[in-house]
Every structure is written in structure tokens, then in C-alpha cells.
Amino acid sequence: MHAASEGFPNEFDQRAGGERPALLTLSTLGGAMPAADELNRLVVAVAQRRDRQAFALLFKHFAPRLKTFLMRRALPADVAEEVAQEAMLAVWHKAASFDPLLAGAATWIFTIARNLWIDRQRRARLPDRLPDLSEEPEATPSAEALLIVAEREAALRRAIAALSEEQATVLQLSFFAEQPHAEIARTLGIPLGTVKSRVRLAVARLRGLLEGGI
Amino acid sequence: MTIRHHPRDETLLELAAGSLPPGPALVIRSHLEACEECRRRIAELEVVGGALLEALPPTSLAPESLAEALAAIDREDAPRLPLRPRSAATPPDGDLVLPAALQDCTVGNWRFLGPGMRWSRVALPEAPEANLMLLRIGPGRRLPEHGHVGTEYTQVLRGSFSDWRGCYRAGDLMEADSEIDHHSVVETEGECICLVALEGQLRLRGWVGRLFGPLLGF
Numbered sequence: 136m137h138a139a140s141e142g143f144p145n146e147f148d149q150r151a152g153g154e155r156p157a158l159l160t161l162s163t164l165g166g167a168m169p170a171a172d173e174l175n176r177l178v179v180a181v182a183q184r185r186d187r188q189a190f191a192l193l194f195k196h197f198a199p200r201l202k203t204f205l206m207r208r209a210l211p212a213d214v215a216e217e218v219a220q221e222a223m224l225a226v227w228h229k230a231a232s233f234d235p236l237l238a239g240a241a242t243w244i245f246t247i248a249r250n251l252w253i254d255r256q257r258r259a260r261l262p263d264r265l266p267d268l269s270e271e272p273e274a275t276p277s278a279e280a281l282l283i284v285a286e287r288e289a290a291l292r293r294a295i296a297a298l299s300e301e302q303a304t305v306l307q308l309s310f311f312a313e314q315p316h317a318e319i320a321r322t323l324g325i326p327l328g329t330v331k332s333r334v335r336l337a338v339a340r341l342r343g344l345l346e347g348g349i
Numbered sequence: 350m351t352i353r354h355h356p357r358d359e360t361l362l363e364l365a366a367g368s369l370p371p372g373p374a375l376v377i378r379s380h381l382e383a384c385e386e387c388r389r390r391i392a393e394l395e396v397v398g399g400a401l402l403e404a405l406p407p408t409s410l411a412p413e414s415l416a417e418a419l420a421a422i423d424r425e426d427a428p429r430l431p432l433r434p435r436s437a438a439t440p441p442d443g444d445l446v447l448p449a450a451l452q453d454c455t456v457g458n459w460r461f462l463g464p465g466m467r468w469s470r471v472a473l474p475e476a477p478e479a480n481l482m483l484l485r486i487g488p489g490r491r492l493p494e495h496g497h498v499g500t501e502y503t504q505v506l507r508g509s510f511s512d513w514r515g516c517y518r519a520g521d522l523m524e525a526d527s528e529i530d531h532h533s534v535v536e537t538e539g540e541c542i543c544l545v546a547l548e549g550q551l552r553l554r555g556w557v558g559r560l561f562g563p564l565l566g567f
Contacts, residue, residue, distance in 0.1 A: 187419060194415050199407030206408060216410050220418055227422050238392065242399030249367035249398065257371075257475035291393075292400045309359075310366045310401050316359065331359045338358040341397065 169196060172285035174240035182230035193240070194223050201248050207311040208252055218255060222248040239288045294344035302337035309334055352384050354521035358394075360502075361387065365394035372479030372546035375471075376502040376522070379448035379544055383504075383520040441469045441483065445507070445542060456483065465490045471544070480547040486510065486537045499548035501525045508541035 174196065180189035198219045205215035225247050233243050295303065308319040316334070320327045356364075356377050363369040364377050381388050438451040441459045453474055459467040465487030473479050483506075502524055509518040516538070517523050 187422070190422070191415060191419070194418060197402075198410055198414065198418075200402055200405045202408040202410060203405045204402055207405075212408075215408075216414065219410065220414055220421075223418055224421055227418075238396060239399060241403045242396045245399040245402045246395055248402075249365075253367050288396055288400065291396050292404075295397065295400055295404075306362075306397065307401060309362050309368075310398050316363070331357075334359040334362055335357065338362060338394070342393070345393075 170285065171239050171241065171288050175235040175285060178226070178230055178233045178240045178243070179235065181227060182233055190223075190227055193226060193244075197226075197241075197244050198223050201244070204245075204248060204311065205252065210252075210255075218248070218251055222251050225251065239285060242288065290345060291341070294341050297344055298337055298340060302333060302340060305330060305333040306337045351518075352386070352520040354515070354517055354523055355384065355387055355390075356380060356502075356522050357524055358390075360524060361391050362394050362397075365391055365398055370479065370548060371473050371476035372481040373500070373502045373548055375450050375454075375473065375479075375481065376504050376544055376546040378450035379504045379506075380520075380522040382448050382450060384522075438471075448504075448506070448544070451544075454481075459485060482545050484541075484543045484545055486541045486543075488537060488539045490537050501548070502546045504544045506542045506544055508537060508539045510537045510541045510543075 174193065177189040177193050180186040201219035201222050202215045205218050206212060210218060222244065226244060298306065305319055308322065316327055316330050319330045360369065360377060364374055369377065381391060438447050438454045438456050440447045441456055447456070451471065455472040457470040459469050462468045467485045469483040471481040471483060473481060503522065505517050505519050505521045507519055509516055
């Protein structure tokens with residue numbers, strides 16, 4: 136992971152899941168998706184060693200998903216790409232504030248992109264808002280701690296997969312529509328109250344699944 | 350401080366997703382400052398956001414985007430922008446401690462609203478149109494029966510008040526929709542100060558609309 140990779144920037148290619156081979160070289164599991172604790176370790180490597188290759192791997196994994204997320208938030212493709220890049224730069228600059236005991240890499244990066252999106256909405260009115268760089272660096276987390284958090288997040292993913300289609304849909308739309316509840320009601324052609332109660336049920340079900348150990 | 354009334358899951362989900370409007374978001378963040386349980390709940394919902402982000406199909410970026418990002422890192426791999434000092438909002442009373450979420454907001458002076466009732470407009474720099482205010486209601490005052498147009502979010506900062514659903518004390522958050530709350534009677538037990546946000550545009554209905562309409566120029 137420390138070695139400078141030869142010709143690295145130019146080999147970047149997202150087409151047809153082109154990021155996967157590089158990530159799989161890190162994975163002992165052989166799955167298509169890098170394990171959550173690996174992603175956590177990559178952020179820690181960026182924080183502690185300013186590891187550019189770790190950053191590049193994070194970029195390859197997250198930037199294209201952030202772009203999708205931001206496009207679903209109604210940003211045009213070029214703007215979504217710019218904000219995704221901006222989010223990844225924030226990952227580099229704020230890596231020291233990443234605390235994998237609180238949240239895994241995906242969650243942390245999601246909140247960075249969400250906050251950038253909110254700031255972008257605000258900046259339309261307020262030109263000189265500076266990014267918040269005030270977080271304090273954290274101590275080194277242990278490998279076990281990283282794994283515990285990764286397992287907790289994996290449990291949550293299983294819980295999401297166990298939701299009914301109806302519940303999964305409202306949850307997805309809540310995160311990806313710009314004005315979730317009103318928007319969902321329109322998209323699904325159901326009353327707003329029904330949307331709210333479905334969201335409530337979906338969250339309650341997730342909580343139940345997590346508490347029951349799935 | 351025992352907190353009995355919390356935001357609903359769907360509201361916290363909107364905050365976690367970043368789609369709650371600025372005024373309500375600020376009221377809920379004021380609640381999170383007071384409520385450890387809700388800080389845990391929101392953290393859980395952010396994990397849902399992370400998991401959904403990971404599950405999204407990737408969209409290709411321009412081939413040079415990573416190189417650009419690495420070049421940007423080289424240019425600015427030193428602490429960049431100086432932090433703009435964030436200013437705490439000044440309360441309309443010397444002894445009222447405002448939630449940190451109100452930093453950067455402008456809080457007006459107390460103004461007369463009715464016998465024993467005062468209000469103060471809270472202006473968000475990035476959302477000047479947000480219907481956000483502090484309400485200060487004297488002991489034993491009874492607000493008229495009222496309904497709501499959009500959802501009303503109320504965080505109790507000091508004192509307490511009651512409606513048919515129960516008693517709300519400092520730290521509690523009340524959410525009231527038009528659907529469920531047409532016959533609320535609000536009664537304060539002592540002096541009560543709340544931070545209130547109304548969703549969407551204010552229309553001249555409901556007690557807040559009637560009381561505030563003329564003052565806010567709606």
C-alpha cells in the first residue's frame with residue numbers, strides 16, 4: 136500500500152466496474168465490494184501516513200458512487216462530479232478527524248458529501264461560507280475496534296436487505312430525493328401521511344432487526 | 350434533565366439525509382445538543398445513508414478526475430483556509446443560554462405579541478425566509494386553540510408547557526402536524542421559552558399565523 140504505483144493516475148477508468156481489480160488486490164475475501172474494515176483502514180492510512188495510494192483507492196471506490204448520489208439529489212452531472220471530487224478532497228484533508236469507532240468510512244464519507252450538498256444549497260445565497268475544518272485528530276484505533284464497527288455496519292446492511300420492498304423503497308427515496316417525503320408521496324402516488332408511516336415502520340424494523348442480531 | 354419528547358424517526362431521517370429545511374433542522378439540532386439518545390439515533394440513521402451510498406451504482410467520472418484530485422492535494426496539503434471565527438448568537442436576555450446550533454444566527458429583541466407573550470425573530474444567514482423564532486410565554490398563559498398548516502417544531506429551552514398529549518419540559522421537542530393537532534391547548538406552567546420553526550411558507554391560518562401574520566408582514 137505504501138509503494139507508489141506506476142502510472143497510477145492514468146489507469147483510472149471507471150467503465151464497466153474498472154475500479155474493482157485494484158481494490159480486490161487488497162481484499163482477502165474475494166468479494167466484489169471491498170470489506171468495510173478495509174475501507175476504514177484506508178482512511179486511517181490517509182490520516183496517519185498521508186498515503187496517496189490509499190486515497191486513490193478510496194477515490195476509485197467512493198467518487199463514482201458519490202457522483203450517483205449527487206445526481207439523484209438533482210445536481211447536473213458536471214456539478215455532481217465537481218462536488219464528488221470536492222468531497223474526496225475533504226476526505227484527504229479531514230482524514231485525521233475520522234473516528235472508525237463512531238462510524239465506518241462509508242458513513243463518514245456520506246456525511247461529508249451530504250454536508251457539502253447542504254452547503255452548496257446555502258452558498259446560492261451566502262457566497263463566502265468556508266468549509267468547517269475544526270475537527271480534532273483522533274488517536275489510533277485498534278484493528279479489533281475497526282472490525283467491531285465494520286461488523287456493526289455489515290449487520291445494518293443485512294438489515295436493510297431484509298426490509299420489505301416497500302420499506303426499502305421509502306428508505307432509498309428518503310436519502311436520494313431532494314425533498315424526501317413530499318417527493319416520495321408524488322413518486323409513489325400515495326398520501327404524505329402514508330409515506331411518513333412507512334418511513335417510521337422501516338426505521339423501526341431496522342432497529343428491531345439490529346437488536347435481534349438478525 | 351430527563352427528556353420525554355423526541356423528534357420522530359422520519360424527521361431524524363430527513364435530518365440525516367440532509368433534506369430537512371434549514372429552520373426545522375436548526376430546531377432539531379438544538380434538541381440533539383440536549384439529548385444523547387437522539388444523537389445515537391441520528392448516528393444510526395447516518396449509517397443507513399453510508400450503506401445506501403455504498404450500494405449505489407457507480408457513475409463514471411472523467412478519466413482525469415483522480416489525477417486532478419491528487420494534483421489538488423499536492424497544491425494544498427497544508428492546512429488551507431483559515432477558520433472563520435463562528436460567532437455565538439446573542440440572546441435577547443443576558444441570562445438565556447441559546448443552543449450552539451444558533452451560532453451565526455441573528456436574534457432580535459423581545460417584542461410584544463400579546464398579554465404575557467413575546468417573541469423574537471431568529472434569522473438564519475443562509476435562509477432569511479425560514480420561519481424561526483423564540484417564543485416567551487408568561488406563567489399560566491393559555492394560548493388560543495390552534496391548528497398548523499405545515500409541521501411545527503418546538504424545542505423547549507426553559508420552563509414547560511402542556512397540551513392534550515402531555516407536558517413538555519426543557520430539552521423536550523414537540524412536533525405538531527396539521528393532521529393531529531387541531532385542538533391543542535397550550536398552557537404554560539411557569540415562564541416558558543421555546544425555539545419554534547414552522548415548515549414551509551407561513552399562511553394565515555392557525556394561531557401562529559394569526560399572531561405572527563401582521564407582525565411578520567405576511
